[in-house]
Amino acid sequence: MTEKVNHPPHYTAGKVECIDALEAATIGLQGIEAVCTANAIKYLWRWKHKNGVEDLQKTEWYLKKLIAYVKEQNAQTPHTS
Numbered sequence: 001m002t003e004k005v006n007h008p009p010h011y012t013a014g015k016v017e018c019i020d021a022l023e024a025a026t027i028g029l030q031g032i033e034a035v036c037t038a039n040a041i042k043y044l045w046r047w048k049h050k051n052g053v054e055d056l057q058k059t060e061w062y063l064k065k066l067i068a069y070v071k072e073q074n075a076q077t078p079h080t081s
Helices: 018-025 031-046 053-076
Strands: none
Touching: 018 031, 031 053
């Protein structure tokens, strides 16, 4: 029987498990930056093994959310020259 909770196959394909990659990718990030980064990677990681285009669309959603957040933060931060 395939393990669906601990180490499911759509997160363990390859040499690195997705959770380990997410941990490394979000070091130094907090809040919504960490959430959007992790979720975008997660859905991109598994798209071919689980939900296809739906997972690619979820990746896109999280990337757009992250981009909008970063742009908003940059607009609010005074730039000194």
